[in-house]
Amino acid sequence: MALPIIGADERLAQRKGIKGVIFGRSGIGKTSLLWTLNASTTLFLDLEAGDLAVEGLEIDTLRPRTWKECRDFAVFIGGPNPALREDQPYSQAHFDEVCGRYGDPAVIGKYETVFIDSITVAGRLCFQWCRGQPEAHSEKTGKPDARGAYGLHGREMIGWLTHLQHTRGKNVWFVGILDEKLDDFNRKVFVPQIDGSKTGLELPGIVDQVITMASLPDELNRPQRAFVCQTLNPWGYPAKDRSGRLDLVEEPHLGRLMEKIRGPLIPAERRLTYSPPRLPPPPGPTATDTHSYPTN
DSSP, rough: OOOOOOOHHHHHHSSOEEEEEEEEEETTGGGGEEEEEEEEGEEEEESSOOOOGGGGOOOOEEEOSSSSHHHHHHHHHHOOOTTTTTTTSSSSSHHHHHHHHOGGGGGTTTTOEEEOOOHHHHHHHHHHHHSSSSGGBBBTOOOOOOHHHHHHHHHHHHHHHHHHTTTOOEEEEEEEEEEEEETTSSEEEEEEOOSSHHHHHHHHHHHHHEEEEEEEEESSOOOEEEEEOOOOOTTTOOOOEEESSSOOOEOOOHHHHHHHHHHHHOHHHHHOOOOOOOOOOOOOOTTTOOOOOEEE
16 A cells, blocks of 8 residues: 555645634624625524524525534534544544435535634533533532533534534635733733633634734724734734735625635745844833942
């Protein structure tokens, strides 16, 4: 058996999907981004049951109500993971059981994009399920154990997100609420609104694109919606661009954003900076830093 090396030409010819998450405060218009996509090739996972923003849009929809349904839809969309045991979620046995209920997975072949609204609600459904598991109760007393529940929640959410990330040939976009908080040093920070800390910390490393949909002032200081797309931004918003094709700020149109991500490849020497950074000189000593010593 030969070593299964994927050649460069084969890898470049493979159809790739874009995996990303869009954060923003409640009411900024995240769900309305569905209007910017091709409805006939988009599958809407409506966990929030808040589709009033897309009333009138003819789009196919799934409405998971439990964490088990979220896991079932993930394995149905992404297929089985051959590395898992038969008794684990997302395994071949799990996939076969789900196909026995939902039918041939080829039925979702026409969808190019899966839009999941929202990861915030998915986290709540997951935590509700985790609280009822044996791991969330003390072995000695049988009482609820919050640490066990949060630990299980983190593993479940990361497993779900990672499985959807490995879905080949489809775009998968999550949306979530962004909270503004103060850290221990009274500095303003932005964090995803997801139960537990593990998911919010690891999510940016799982997906390809992290976008913040924010309200930024224009030339006349009027608020306007925009996508913040780069990690180094002056507002401190969570953002990441693995494609290297996006500007710091992009128009809030998800369809055109994906077209730009799939655009012509930018050479690495133009995308990456290898020169040393130009930093301002260190501040000179102040009056309080100088000491005078008596002389004889």
